[in-house]
């Protein structure tokens with residue numbers, strides 16, 4: 001192909017301005033980048049000084065990752081006086097909760113980011129697995145204020161929701177004391193406020209993620225979709241023998257009431273996921289197959305390995321295998337039960353369970 005001088009000239013006319021524009025643009029991008037780096041450095045330094053002088057009420061450190069151990073929050077002096085369980089809500093749901101105030105030792109108000117105010121109640125104390133197993137039937141009756149447990153399940157308060165300590169980082173349970181099921185008691189109004197109370201409202205907060213070959217609808221709130229993507233990729237990295245314990249999923253979002261109750265399942269908010277039905281145990285099936293044990297209790301059955309459970313816990317999910325009324329394929333996003341306030345705030349730890357970081361196999 002022959003190019004004559006006219007063509008070269010016109011080519012130059014076209015190319016030179018583009019090149020020079022690109023050069024000046026890259027220059028300005030570089031300077032912009034540097035300026036923003038410098039200014040962000042200055043801003044964070046300023047922030048630190050300001051923080052040292054007076055703690056801003058809503059100074060929430062950004063969550064650098066999706067891992068539960070990276071959840072941080074600086075509490076204002078007023079927030080410092082809140083009961084541990086309420087602080088754990090602030091740490092766990094910064095996207096929804098702005099702050100909380102107290103009106104009494106175990107009650108106060110939650111300030112939501114949309115400006116709404118609701119009431120909170122806190123348990124007078126929280127119970128670890130060991131402590132719960134030492135409770136007598138009459139102790140439990142006192143705790144439930146004479147109400148039958150199935151009534152508590154239907155009308156749990158925030159205090160009841162936060163009563164039991166989720167046994168994070170422990171070996172798998174062999175049996176569980178009656179009604180020890182951290183996370184199964186839920187104040188429904190709290191979740192409706194956070195995720196939406198109407199089906200249409202919740203649908204707007206959903207997105208689709210891949211779970212292997214499957215497509216699952218899950219919530220975008222609290223970056224649940226990103227968490228599940230990370231969970232799946234972490235599960236994929238486990239040795240192959242674990243594969244049948246997380247695939248296929250039996251579903252995530254599903255608008256439904258819990259069978260035989262008026263309560264909405266956490267699946268209705270897009271915040272729960274069921275996996276590997278074939279490997280799972282559900283208390284009603286257990287009762288059907290094995291009947292009650294000698295003491296009239298539901299026998300405990302589980303096939304899930306700790307490795308799979310731990311992946312979910314790292315990202316803020318609790319496991320239905322820690323429930324007396326067990327549901328071992330069920331995982332739900334409940335970071336308030338997993339955040340370690342000790343590492344997040346320098347505050348005293350809310351639980352008293354020994355935490356073995358290297359659970360035996």
Ligand SMILES: [Zn+2]
Pocket residue numbers: 267272273274329330331
């Ligand atoms: Zn489920």
